[in-house]
Amino acid sequence: xxxxxxxxxxxxxxxxxxxxxxxxxxxxxxxxxxxxxxxxxxxxxxxxxxxxxxxxxxxxxxxxxxxxxxxxxxxxxxxxxxxxxxxxxxxxxxxxxxxxxxxxxxxxxxxxxxxxxxxxxxxxxxxxxxxxxxxxxxxxxxxxxxxxxxxxxxxxxxxxxxxxxxxxxxxxxxxxxxxxxxxxxxxxxxxxxxxxxxxxxxxxxxxxxxxxxxxxxxxxxxxxxxxxxxxxxxxxxxxxxxx
Ligand SMILES: [Zn+2]
Numbered sequence: 001x002x003x004x005x006x007x008x009x010x011x012x013x014x015x016x017x018x019x020x021x022x023x024x025x026x027x028x029x030x031x032x033x034x035x036x037x038x039x040x041x042x043x044x045x046x047x048x049x050x051x052x053x054x055x056x057x058x059x060x061x062x063x064x065x066x067x068x069x070x071x072x073x074x075x076x077x078x079x080x081x082x083x084x085x086x087x088x089x090x091x092x093x094x095x096x097x098x099x100x101x102x103x104x105x106x107x108x109x110x111x112x113x114x115x116x117x118x119x120x121x122x123x124x125x126x127x128x129x130x131x132x133x134x135x136x137x138x139x140x141x142x143x144x145x146x147x148x149x150x151x152x153x154x155x156x157x158x159x160x161x162x163x164x165x166x167x168x169x170x171x172x173x174x175x176x177x178x179x180x181x182x183x184x185x186x187x188x189x190x191x192x193x194x195x196x197x198x199x200x201x202x203x204x205x206x207x208x209x210x211x212x213x214x215x216x217x218x219x220x221x222x223x224x225x226x227x228x229x230x231x232x233x234x235x236x237x238x239x240x241x242x243x
Contacts, residue, residue, distance in 0.1 A: 004030060004061040004069070007077060009117070010053045011101040014241045015041060023051060023071065025059065026100050026117070031108040035061055035069040050074035053239045054083050054093050054121065080125045089124050092133040094239055095219075096120060096140050102232040103148050112147040116140055134215040139202045141222030146203060150229050152221070153178030154199040160184050167193040174224035189224075191217065 004027070011032070012024035019042040024034045040047055050057055056078035061069040083089045100117060104110055120140040124133060145151055154170075156163045158177045164170045170179045173187035180187045191199070198208035199218055210218070226232040 002063040004063055006030065006059055008057045008059045009097060010051060010057065011097045012239060013051060022068065024101060026104065028114050029109060031110045032101065032104045032106045033069055035071040037071045047074050050076050053097055055079045080121060082125050082127065088133050092137045093121060093124055095137055097239060098236060099141065099144055099226060102230045103144060103226060110147065113144060116143045132212055132215060134212055134219060135210040138210060138215040138218035138222065141219060142199065142202050145222060145225050150225055151203060152225055154196050154203065157181040157184055166197065169193050170196055172221060174221045175228035
């Protein structure tokens, strides 16, 4: 038996039986972990508001090597009430958490994803002066794919490796990992040279100016890539299932 104390984010919670929950967390130390929460719905007192998404939590779990750990204790370490009271921010944060749930395998530490996700949630929380929420999501999505080994190449053809000159529009097939040149058959989707440059910068962790239309296009591209490598689906039941 192992006791785990870790920072975590709730990425799924589903009621079980009369009083219990199965909660899935993305944890700092162990990656994605699922846990039984006994009596969670009978006694609000025991876990308080600590079983809500978005806020950074600290958990104490007991791991007996089975599929599910047992949650012993949970508290909110870093509340993010600005996100939870703003629909646009909430939608973006919820998307990011669901991406992580679908893409990250269980019990595999992902320190890079933990860091990028925390940075994105903090940027969302800080206020109106930050970039538009969708631009933050696009950036996080590109970095998440890269962290998981599915990074998209916006600089050269993924088939023949021919580089695409800066500023030029190109075909993108996210399921195949990035650009496809005309000689290799192209793809259904094409993006402008400007958007391609922005994507290249974001993949490298640099800043890029991105309007909302461009950000949404990159989010679509990220989700195409994600669908090729996971069971990602837009309608997945959300973060919290209530009865
Ligand atoms: Zn090619």
